[in-house]
Amino acid sequence: TTPKTIAGTEGTLTLTDYDPVTGKVSYSYQQSDSSKDHSGGDTSVSDTFPIVVTDNANESSAATNLVILITDTAPEAKADTGTVTEDGAALEGNVITGGSSNSTDVADRLGADATQVTGVSKGSSTTEQTGNVGGTGLAGDYGTLILNSDGSYSYTVDPNNATVNALKDGGKLTETFSYTIKDADGDWSTTTLTITINGHTDGLPSITPNDQNGSSVGGQITVYESGLSTGSNASAASESASETIQINAGDGLSSINIGGQNFSLSQLQSLSSSNPSAAINVAGGTIVLNDFTANSSVGGIPTSGSLSYTYTLNNAQTHSAVGNDGLLLSGIPLSVTDAGGVTTTGSLVVQVIDDVPTAVADTGSLSEGGVLSVLAADGVLTNDTAGADGWVNTGAVVGVVSGDTATNSAGGVGGRIDGQYGYITLNADGSYTYVSTADAVTADAQDVFTYTVRDADGDLSHSTLTINVANVNLTPAPITNTVNESGLAGGSTAGTGHTVTDTVNLPSEVKAVPVTNGSTQYGTFSIDEDGHYTYTLTKPSNGDNVEDTFSYTTKDAQGNSTTNTVTITIIDDAPVANSDTNSITEDSVPNPVSGNVLTGGVSSGDTADT
Known part of the structure; x- marks a missing residue:
């Protein structure tokens, strides 16, 4: 026992x-x-x-x-898994011993022989793996694995991997590595290490136009109707404006949409000053994308950038009210889609500055009493500018008043407007007629009117129409003539010299108002329209060389008139004493003589005086 x-x-x-x-x-x-x-x-x-x-x-x-x-105890590698978060800390674990805070590694079953990791590769395999242990590690699809011979490892997500960067919260990627453990007498076992990458949203994408106008002005860019081909300053390029749009897509840029036109990332990256986009029809005009510059990228995929563009106004816009010169076009729709499929919208608002009309001062000239008629082709609108909106279709001139009022007006168009020296009729098409009042001025003068024009969307402008009225001088050179008192009955030359006939030198197109049997202090006169006159002395004057006058009126074709005077000098009929003679006989008693020195005729030698 x-x-x-x-x-x-x-x-x-x-x-x-x-x-x-x-x-x-x-x-x-x-x-x-x-x-x-x-x-x-x-x-x-x-x-x-x-x-x-x-x-x-x-x-x-x-x-x-x-x-x-004594049988061999071969090692048995058990499949391992781990998770890591995009933008998070590296994953660490041990494929042989198992266990870590962020992995579910399973301990391998080891035999009696010493065992270590002898190889690792990317992908899933059941064959023996060799190499890539330790050192700088093995690059996978989404990160780098450093697996050491003792089974310890770390996995670091590639921060420049565009696919990883595109992950959103809740999104996942996985990649698998195969590794082999081998004991001292050569027994080996291969299994996998599977790593799951949990996504992290890097922020919503955004598309924001740069604000060229500033906070005090609506819209982000401004264009001017005046720069249109029909505008008041067509030679300028003010109908266009260029700026940039800022694009942000933390998870990577996929595409944008401008005014309904989609542009992929590759299309954006192909833009340049020599290769701009085709014109995109948008509100009020067109937009052309000129260039895209990436400001930051992950794995070659832009996460932010600047998109330059040019907006061009194609036609005039209707500005709803007078004085509302800055029209905001409805926003041009913008959108950006990131690599994770999230889309954010925005808009580009364009301010269009109205091209208002400009009335420019006009002049016309005539002589007083005349009529000045000016056709529309030469009327007040000839030098005025309608601007891109054009004139209102009912006629550009909408108001006229007498005087330089320096303000817009309404009404009076087509009717009589009285001025200082006549009246005007100004029509909607700019034609006008001015009728000067005869004898209204004594020197050259000006009659001023203020007219107002309106364009197609209601903008107003005013200026003056000045009529230069030239004074008409109808007075001929002073006229003098003479008659002889001696021609009167009982005069020294009775029957001759007491009547004079002559002609007044009248200006061209001026006529005299005829007078027949006009009376003066000492005689009578008559004058015809051509200025032929006759003066007849009818009674003697008291004094030597007395002047007698008569007045006549002249008129021109415009009705201007003036009163003129002819001065007649009356040559006095003075007495003439003639020598008288008589005779007497010496020593004759009585011996008187007699006669009359005035009348004569008493003796043969008396001569009558005159």
Whole structure:
């Protein structure tokens, strides 16, 4: 009953019991070392004990052997898993011993022989793996695994991997590595380490136009109707504006949409100043994408960038009210989609500055009393500018008043507007007629009117129409003439010299108002329309060379008139004493003589005086 030990070559055999009834001998065997060299194969190690049975008669059996086969204990690698978060800390664990805070590694089953990791590769495999242990590690699809020979490992997500970066919260990626453990006598086992990468949203994408206008002005860019081909400043390029749109997509940029036109990332990256996009039809005009510049990227995929563009206004817009010169076009729709499929919208708002009309001062000239008629082709609108909106279709001129009021007005168009020196009729198409009042000025003067124009969307402008009224001088050079008082009856030359006929030198197209039998202080006169006049002295004047005058009126074709005077000098009829003679006889008594020196005729020698 006392155990009996027998030393073998590989261990110790212990006989633990004997049953005499059955003849059964019980034993146990313990190998002597922790491991054996099974390099020769799984059956290459055994311990042999010869057995001979001897009975009571001292008879012995033939020798036989008790062979203890010491089988190899091969290692068994167990599949391992672990999780790591995008942008998070590295995953650490041990594929041999198992266990870590962020992994579910399973401990491998090891044999008696020393075991270590001898190889690792990317992907799933059941074959023996060699190499890539320790060092800088093995690059996988989404990160780098450093697996050491003792089974410890770390896995670091590649921060520049675009696929990883595109993950959102709740999104996952997995990648698998195969590793082999091998014991000291060459037994190996291969299994997998599967790593799950949990996504992390890097923020919503955004698409934001730069605000060129500033906070005090609506919209992000401004264009001007005046720069249109029909505008008031067509040579300028003010109908266009260029700016940039800022794009952010933390999870990676996939595409954008501008005004309903989609652009993939590759299309954006192909844009340049020499290769802009085709024009996109949007509200009020077109937009052209000029260039895209990535400001930051992950794995070659932009996460932010600047998109330059040019917006061009195509036609005039209707500004709803007078003075509302800044129209905000409805927003041009924008959107950005990131690599995770999330879309965010935005808008580009364009302010369109109205091209308002400009009325420019006009002048016209005529002589007083005349009529000035100006056709529309030469009227007040000729030098005015309608701007891109064009004139209102009912006629551009909408108001006219007398004087320089410096304000817009309404009404009066097509009707009579009285001025200082006449009246005007100004029509909606810019044509006008000015009728000057005859004899209204005594020197050159100006009659001023203020007119107002309106464009197609209601904007107003005013300016002046100045009529230069030239004074008309109808007065001829002073007229003088003479008559002789001696021609009167009883005069010294009775019947001749008391009447004069002459002509007033009238200006061109000026006529005299005819007068027949006009009376003056000393005579009568008449004058016809051509200026022919006759003056007749009818009574003597008191004094020497007395002047008599008569007035006449002249008129021109415009009705201007003036009163003129003709001065007649009356040559006095003075007496003439003639020499008288008489005779007497000497010594004759009585001897008187007589006669009359005034009347004459008493004696033969008397001559009458005149």
